[in-house]
Amino acid sequence: MSRRGEFGLIADLFAPLASSEPGALALTDDAAVLDLPAGYQLVTTVDAIVAGVHFLPDDPPETIARKLMRVNLSDLAAMGAKPRAAFLTCAFPKGLDDQWIEAFASGLAADVAAFAMPIAGGDTVSTPGPATFTLTALGLVPAGTAVLRSGARGGDLLAVTGTIGDGALGLLAARQADGSGGAHQAFLADRYRVPQPRLDVAAGLAGHMHACMDISDGLVQDLGHVCEVSGVGATVDMARVPLSAAAQAWLAEGRGSWEQIMTGGDDYELLMAFPASAAHIIAAWNASGGTPVTVIGTFTEGTGLHLTDPAGQAWTPVRTGFTHF
Ligand SMILES: [Mg+2]
Known part of the structure; x- marks a missing residue:
């Protein structure tokens, strides 16, 4: 998938997106361990975007990453929730070059910072199919106040x-x-x-x-x-x-x-x-x-x-x- 390989991609491109969340353990452990403030509920949503369905295959990779983040943030907003952390699964087509993946990560980094939404974990795989990205977003609401x-x-x-x-x-x-x-x-x-x-x-x-x-x-x-x-x-x-x-x-x-x-x-x-x-x-x-x-x-x-x-x-x-x- 990349000359960096899966672990190189995580260390070079995705670990920096976890740096503001101590519970992400720098993406070096098996799972994240997140604190939940007393009196709050966790609001959880997941959205997948697929090349050719949710974005155009030749859209800039930066904007594909930002759309992925933002469609999920929009679901949190709809519930009245504040962003807390996100989990990202990337299925990159075989043969996608590193430059594309770097641009994708830089678009994501911009929104991680803009919305205080660290990437606290995820998975990176290669696929014979179209590029597919899945983000699970966690948000917080004071208990009992989610808007339905x-x-x-x-x-x-x-x-x-x-x-x-x-x-x-x-x-x-x-x-x-x-x-x-x-x-x-x-x-x-x-x-x-x-x-x-x-x-x-x-x-x-x-x-x-x-x-x-x-x-x-x-x-x-x-x-x-x-x-x-x-x-x-x-x-x-x-x-x-x-x-x-x-x-x-x-x-x-x-x-x-x-x-x-x-x-x-x-x-x-x-x-x-x-x-x-x-x-x-x-x-x-x-x-x-x-x-x-x-x-x-x-x-x-x-x-x-x-x-x-x-x-x-x-x-x-x-x-x-x-x-x-
Ligand atoms: Mg929605």
């Missing part, structure tokens, strides 16, 4: 973080290697390759949420998941769905569609239910300069999603979102 998908109630505000649709348009942008996407192509491609886990919103507002999940498979489909497990319906006013300047431009130019924005994957924004009484808390949060939180609709008693397009007409997607199977 199932807590939305009729009358709750339906809100999202950041901007919606950049992930789906970004995949199109990332595929247009010829630069034909215009001035916004780089922004959108970056939004696809390097998601922004909304840990600030989790830290600042989780205590006010009734429910939360992160949008990985499209707003419509993921909203459907929250509604189903909460036993409620929802209305969405698409005129209020926050769009980046780039997404607005692509929509106006016919490069992108509402279908892609509402049902495309890879946004990694948070979808949240707040009691109506929290409206002033959301306003204060937005005034404070945190990641913007935008109310786009309401959770309703009963069942069913009712979407209204910007022209005020009832709107139904052709497809509801990304499914693997």
Whole structure:
């Protein structure tokens, strides 16, 4: 796999990513031994990304590593958890050169530092198949405070973080290697390759949420998941769905569609239910300069999603979102 071999890779490239976590034992032992502060619960999630499925095989290795870290951090944010430590399994295709692996490790190192998320263990193997990376992320919440998908109630505000649709348009942008996407192509491609886990919103507002999940498979489909497990319906006013300047431009130019924005994957924004009484808390949060939180609709008693397009007409997607199977 590499002229360094498995142990050389671990010592040279991955052990430095463990240096801030004493319990990682410098990746020289059989397992990590982590302390859990009294009164906290461990929130655990795992996500795998596969070349050709979750990232483009010729994406920069730095951004592949960062996406791996960030999709998992997004799941921690969705539960209201703070990052604690991560475990990484790399299946590198045979014949991948050391330069690629070094670039992957340097992208990971940047996010280990940015999010205080040490790599406390893992495994490194070679594979005859496509590059596959799996990260298990551990986070902490004060006991009993994890935010679940199932807590939305009729009358709750339906809100999202950041901007919606950049992930789906970004995949199109990332595929247009010829630069034909215009001035916004780089922004959108970056939004696809390097998601922004909304840990600030989790830290600042989780205590006010009734429910939360992160949008990985499209707003419509993921909203459907929250509604189903909460036993409620929802209305969405698409005129209020926050769009980046780039997404607005692509929509106006016919490069992108509402279908892609509402049902495309890879946004990694948070979808949240707040009691109506929290409206002033959301306003204060937005005034404070945190990641913007935008109310786009309401959770309703009963069942069913009712979407209204910007022209005020009832709107139904052709497809509801990304499914693997
Ligand atoms: Mg998720």
